[in-house]
Amino acid sequence: MIGYLFLLIILAGAAGFFINRRAARARMAAGERLHSMAAFHGAYAVCLSALPALVFTLLFLLFEGPIVDAILTASLPADAVADMDPGQLSLVEAEIKSIARGNVFGEPEPWKRDAAAYYAALRHNATLALWVAVIAILGVGLALARRRVSARFRARHRVERVIGWIMLACSGTAVLITAGIIASLLYESIRFFEKVPIGEFLFGLNWEPQIPIREGQIAGSGAFGWVPVFVGTLVITSVALFVAIPIGILSAIYLNEFAAPRLRAVAKPLLEILAGVPTVVYGFFAILVVAPAIRTAGATLGIDVAPNTALAAGSVMGVMLIPFISSFTDDALSAVPQTLREGSLALGATRGETMRKVLFPAAIPGIVGGILLAVSRAIGETMIVVMAAGLIATLTINPLDSVTTVTVQIVTLLIGDTAFDNPKTLAAFALGLMLFIVTLGLNLVALGVVRKYRELYD
């Protein structure tokens, strides 16, 4: 039904567009000088008919459910529902609705049957009202728009204003959703901090999120100090950057400045394939290739190596970040004006000196921005570490040890049977909030760096 309604709206809009455009063209053909092009008169008809009908329909559908429910609740016989708590009441209403849809189980009481019939009638009337209203809106809108076609009517200004509103609504949506995400993170985190003091979370050196699920279980009380988890993230991120920064920057420098064009044409897409590899595949790679290799190497050297080393997870994550850093570096180097390159060469500098002393310094803001964004990605990266890093939070900076990360802990806290009022579960939101704050801070710093250097270099 609703599908047909949308079809009607679209058809009416299209019809309005063509009718108005034709009317405007007819006037132009008759020698009038129109303020707006014919297509704007057409678009004006759409703005006056299909657009309000669409908005009305969406609003109607949004509020129809709650309003009909409220009417239904009010209509239930008082003696039957008087001593029900809200949970029971909503069960009863669900039953009534399913009866109305024709799914009758057993022998419902007569008042429920009556309520179901009433509910069905309500829904039917609502749909009817929607159709009538939409048709009225479309009709009035089309008629109004058609009447306004004239030489002096400024259809373009109206249409442009409507388009402006639509764009505002789109960007507003993005902002609102971000705000909503932050709000929900904050809300759950605050609930967590009611159970676990914030100081303990921020500065505690122990992370053992074991909370008794039943009363009197022997698991004791959990410890929620995020320091070891965060240090784990830092260790893995550092390893990743240790791999990604030199390889990414040097490969970009080589491909941008020194490689023969044919080599560049082949190597650059190959490098970019790395960016397209799903992180799960990187995870396999870490478990099946890198981790055993590190263990074997450790065994030959007589070094004690944990099974899930930060080194394995971090180095594979580093490989994932290489294309990130190299493409930022490449862009930054390409953006340095050719005149600077020539100016340096003309002073008798070699290509290496030109790179070291002119091109690379001029590209640093872009490169630093790229690195900071890569750090944000490394900190938030989940799949590789879930697969290849450890689960136990040990406070260590030894990359040959097993560490866990913030993202791994969030995943494990939320997996399995969990209740959402349990500190163990809520801790995931607190960790998420911290992750968000850290990456947000990094992004701000990245922006700041880029801006500061741009002032100097432009």
Next chain:
Amino acid sequence: MTMLQPDEAETETEAPTAELKMTARDVDVFYGTNHAIKSISVDIPDKTVTAFIGPSGCGKTTFLRCLNRMNDTIRNCRVTGEIRLDGEDIYGRDIDPVQLRARVGMVFQKPNPFPKSIYDNVAYGPRIHGLAGTRAELDEIVERALTRAALWQEVRDRLDAPGTGLSGGQQQRLCIARAIATAPEVLLMDEPCSALDLIATAQIEELIDELRESYSVVIVTHSMQQAARVSQKTAFFHLGVLVEYGETSRMFTNPSDQRTQDYITGRFG
């Protein structure tokens, strides 16, 4: 590549090269299949300003860039013929273009200071070529170059400020200071005033006249008035060929070629 007999070559290099700094013989340049410079031969005397004039697209820049082998950096560019600096073939096997460019400096059409401080801009060449042993020597080189470029008075208090923050004319003088700090023997200038206003242009022209005392200067310009003001020798290029070359005063009063006549009287260009 010349087929001169050894004794003939001797006489040729002895007498005129006392004052000839660079000589070009039958130089052709191709960009891919585009034959941009056609068999050009020019002598560039020492301690003289030589102007290259001609309508745009006639190959002035291309030829100028042959003189310090900047065309090597353009991938599809091919140069044939012979160009000598102090009698030495600059396209010869044992010549490193990097060292050549330290001897033949260049100033570009658009000022292109590095995004570094004024001091570091001027010190760039001396540093990479190791011209100064101590910081004091480097300071002195920088001061001397900036003074010769008529910029010292304006920037002496802000040598640490970025060179890109100067005005257009100051930037171009900074680029000239940067070029002469490397102690070149020849200074190539490709339309150095085309991005500047009248006052800045006048300052640069005055500067070029002073530079003539120590360097051989080659300046490309599309302004004949400028060529007349600053140069002693003028070469007129047209469609990739050298139409006429001689004393500037004679070229502008009594050109021997009809095309030169047409160009300087503004009939085309």
